[in-house]
Amino acid sequence: MNKVITGKQIRIWATDLRKNRMTGLIVLMVLLILILSLLRPDTFFSSTNLFNILKQASIVSIIAFGQTFIMVSGGIDLSVGYSLGLSGVIMAVMITAGFSPMLAILGGLGISCLIGLANGVIITQFKLPPFIVTLGLAKIARGIMYVLTRGYPIPVRDPFVIGVGNKYLGPFPIMSLIMLALFVVSAFVLGKTVFGLRTKAIGGNETAARLSGIKVTRHKIMLYVLTGLLCGIAGIIMAGRVNSGNPNSGVNFDLDSIAAVIVGGTAMSGGEGTVIGTLLGALILQIISNGLVLMNVSIYWQTIVAGVLIISVCALDSFSHSRNQA
Amino acid sequence: MQSNYILEMQGITKRFPGVVALENVSFNLMKGEIHALIGENGAGKSTLMKILGGVYIPDEGSIFLENEPVQFHTPRESLAHSISVIYQEFNLVPTLSVAENIFLGKELIAKNRLAADRKTMEAEAAKVMAKLGLSNFDCSVWVKHLSVAQQQLVEIAKAIYNNAKILVMDEPTAVLSPNETGLLFKLMRDLRSHGLSIIYISHRLSEILELSDRVTVLRDGKFVVELENNRDQVHETDLVKYMVGRDLKDTFPMRENLEFGDTILEVKNLTKKGMFSDISFSLRKGEILGFSGLIGAGRTEVMKALFGYYPVDSGEIFVEGKAVHIRSVSDAIKHRIALIPEDRKREGLVLVLSMAQNMVLTSIDLVQRYGILIKKQFNKVVNSYIEELSIRPALPNRKIKDFSGGNQQKVVVAKWLSNNPHIVILDEPTRGIDVGAKVEIYKLINALAQSGLGVIFISSEQLEVIGMCDRVLVMHNGRMSGEFERSQVTEEGLMAAAAGLRALNK
16 A cells, blocks of 8 residues: 655646646636637637737736735735826826926826835834725725816826827737736746745745744835835826826726736735736636627626636635645 | 443554555543553654544544444534544634633524523533633633633633543643643543543653553554553653654763853843843853743743844843844844744744745845845755755655644754854744654754854753753743753752742852
8 A cells, every 4th residue: 555655756746736726727718718719709819809808907917916916925905996096197187287297107106106105104013904004095095086186087198108008019009018028027026036935935924034034014015115116007007098097997906906816826815826827817807808798798797707707716726725635 | 342442443544645644553542541642743643633533534444432333524523422622723713702612603592582692601611610620710701811721721621511522632731831731630630530531642751651541652654552551660761762663862962072162142131021121141152051941931032032023121132242233133143143933833934835945034145146046056055954954855845834843843943054143042942843853953952052153942841951951041930030050950940940939049
């Protein structure tokens, strides 16, 4: 009965298990594309539509990259949606007030970083749960937007901003190229750098991280500021896309970003997660909603399908985990 | 098949992917006995008890309760057969009251009302607690406000309330002070005299000999021997021999060279309100300085303050003769201090990270350039530690939580030694690890001192302190209460000082 098992074999199994989630996501995505291509051969599998999906997934992906870092560190950021909205609104307000577009963009990025900074400082200094603090700042950001705009979109006519949101470089939408560039950077930082390793350590065991000499407070503040910056970038792109600083543009992005991260395999409990998983998560969710539109399914049903998907992916994961537990 | 046993486990085999955790193990228990189950880490004790508790389902083998064959598929089924298992991590809800915890899952409902009958539950719970020797216990307080010893009693109360016939206790004394341990033993004997059968897992051999009627030893997932504990015939050395499978001559390896160098660390009047006050001591190069005392005496807190984890209110610290300000852990690391914390899972390791990632956390500068991890360097550092500490299996990318306790402890040590410390603080480094691994840790501590480091060794086990340390300081209630040179230290002296009975005899 006592089979001899070499270290090499165990290592292969271990790698398989770790890669499981990623393989699963890729298989799911390919399956979805195949099924939808068969069902709607003319409309779905066209380059226009596929680029559309990429475009539609770009903004949520950018903030979901930040959300990945936050959730890997054991936190959560509910302010990302309104932080995104506020960035666009501030930029629009500043352009309208006569500032140069560059300065206005910096203003938009700045305000989002500031929200991130406030998140990080309050969470670490008052030792409050991230859920509460970021929920509060989401409300504050939202309030500021409505105070500034009275609820109406502020038009943006700057060609650069509009270009970022709408133009193409060759066949590629510029916003998607920005997203892919940010993806490469985020994936590198989380996977290959000291910063990424420390983020995982903090999420996995904050006490052990602190006792290992990691400056946990500073690190967490940096994470929230960086996520703020990503929200700011997403906000500028969004404003360009809809030609305005719209106070309603951030609605739902908070939960959508969290959904992408979770489907992508990041643990709610922190310590584990990948940026590529998050990107795949965002793409899968987008493919589903795009496919359902093409099949004339009502938008309300799309939301239900997304909900079912989130739960089933995680249930599958949890099931396979508990079966593999030694 | 008739027998006198209340419980028989026969031919139990349990395999996990890649390991055979138990192979054809048999175990039996008589009514009204305390039966110790011992073995090194990974010997299979916990797995066997988890099978009894319904957590794991055995691949082969059978279980008989009072001669009836039974099968447990869930913990609930085991509980329904009057088996209660108290794991090292308690199964209590910290934010529920003592009574609510005892009645969890079978709450009493008030007559004609929808609400739980809190009053009756509290009264019933108080009766159970009184049986355990705690009269007038307030069962309405939240469990999280109780001491560890009291929480343990709540666990026992739960078992009694469930009419447990078999009680399993996994290392119950690991978290208790000597005083509390004494009380627990009294209670266990009391329960035994009322016909309860107790299975008792422990690493403390002297306690086992003191308490148990019979001893079963497991090694590498196999049954080794079952002994009657006739007080005079069984000795600790016998148990060790059965556990490790070879003679273990010197538990405390000797050091050859006992020359000390200059003072490397001096602490003067260190105070933190509510934790400790007026702590002064010094440490020389090459010296092993013991810190003895009861759990909660403030030793760990002093060390964590010294390590920059807690800010202090007043006091001075000198490292190699120079006054230093340590405000954060990274300051302490700069001054070449290392602290190997007492609770490796809670404080020493990031369980979801790999073994390799855990190893480099403290010495990240060795493996990075411009903030980017250099794979080649990374692998080099990690492999050298795997080699040096002989960690098997050598799988650096496997998650640390999938390694045994002894290996995890080695990784914690590696993590800190990779940082080239001059002062090493070890907080209870041998707690909860088996005899073989303990000796390895002792050898390591000796080697550290031999190479000229200053070593501070916190331990609640007096024999260990006496066997290992050149000088021993004792703390009681946040203050220094005794200091002994190697030649003067005795168990009685340490006990008295730990209890605060003796003034500083300098």
